[in-house]
Amino acid sequence: MTTDTLLTTPVASARPAPVQARRRKPRAYPVFRVVALTLVVLMFVAPLVWMFIASLKTNVDIYDASKTLLFTPTFDNYANVLSRNNYFSFIFNSFWVALWSTVLSLVLGVPAAYAMSRFTMHRSAMVVLMARIIPGVSLLVPWYFIFANLRLVGGFGVLILSHMFVALPLIVYIMISFFDSMPLELEEQAQVDGLTPIGAFARITLPLSVPGLATAGILSFIFSWNNFMFALVLSGANTKTLPVAIFNFVSYASIDWGSLMAAAVVVTVPIMVIALFTQKYIVSGLTAGATKG
Structure with a gap:
């Protein structure tokens, strides 16, 4: 091959062929995501906003569609709830029952x-979970019969025991997955260093399980605070909790919507504040066993 031929022959490019561009996501996907998230947020936030706005209205304004947003706010509903109906005692009752049911369940x-x-007692764990699935209303009649014969109906003890029926299986189920995710070698090393199995649990495992304990305790407290059915049947005049006290604004003839919404705000705000400040513990505790293995 001559020199002229080499000069006229095209030389193959040393660079590789261009990589095919990645497929771009369709433009409709971000729009769909924004719309879906907006709808979900509205579904959860709109009732809360309406509840708060209605708590600042009179009953006449609540029924007037022209005053949905433009109205003269009033705090008479909150005065009716907190001062005239003595809701501070109901708040204390709810807090007391929720606190002790959570502590004893833990x-x-x-x-x-x-x-x-x-x-590895998986069958026992399933039995505990079944206790959580059983409808509580199916137990109210035998509970009332037993506690009435023992003359316990109307006291704090029976309310705490009934709320533990909801809290205890929940705590057990959450903590089982949390303990499963913790390495057994930590306890074995502690026992090699001289600790007993109970000592290794108390000094090593229990301090490391604080996120799970916080999650279980917070959720247990929330479920007890919001419980209505057990308190409606088993509470008395002096042990009535907030959800039951709210029911007093509903009568056969009419409903005091303004005071009802104000009482609902009083019930909801403490739980929302607790959930906002403890959400990181709830998330970390619920996802503790998700990465096991």
């Missing part, structure tokens, strides 16, 4: 969950 549920996790 004391009983955490060791039970640890034993079920370490000894």
Whole structure:
């Protein structure tokens, strides 16, 4: 081959062929995501906004469609709820029952969950979960019969025990998955250093399970605070909780919507504040066992 031929022969490019561009997401996807998120937020926020706005209206303004947004706000509903109906005592009752039902459920549920996790008692865990699935209304009649014969109906003790029926299985189920995600080698090393199995649990495992304890405790407290059915049947005049007290604004002839909405705000705000300040513990505790293995 001559020199002229080499000069006229095209030389193959040393660079590789261009990589095919990645497929771009359709432009409709971001729009659909924004629309979907907006609808979900509106579904959850709109009732809360309407509840707060209605709590600042009179009953006449609530029924007047022309005053949906433009109205003269009043705080008489909150005065009716907090001062005239003595709702501070109902708030204390709800807090007292929720606190002790949560504390006792943690004391009983955490060791039970640890034993079920370490000894792989899956069938026992399923039995505990079944207790959570059973409708509470199916137990109200036998509970009322038993507690009435023991003359316990109307006291704080029976309310705490009934709320533990909801809280205890929830705590056990959350803590089982949390203990499953914790390495067993930590406890074995602690026992090699001289600790007993109970000491290893108390000094090593329990401090490391604080996120799970916080999650279980917060959710248990929220469920107890919002419980209506057990308190409606088993509470008395001096142990009535907030959800039951709200029901007093509903009568056969009419409904005091303004005071009802104000009472609903009083019930909702404390739980919303607790949830906002403790959401990181709830998320970390609920996802503790998701990455196991």
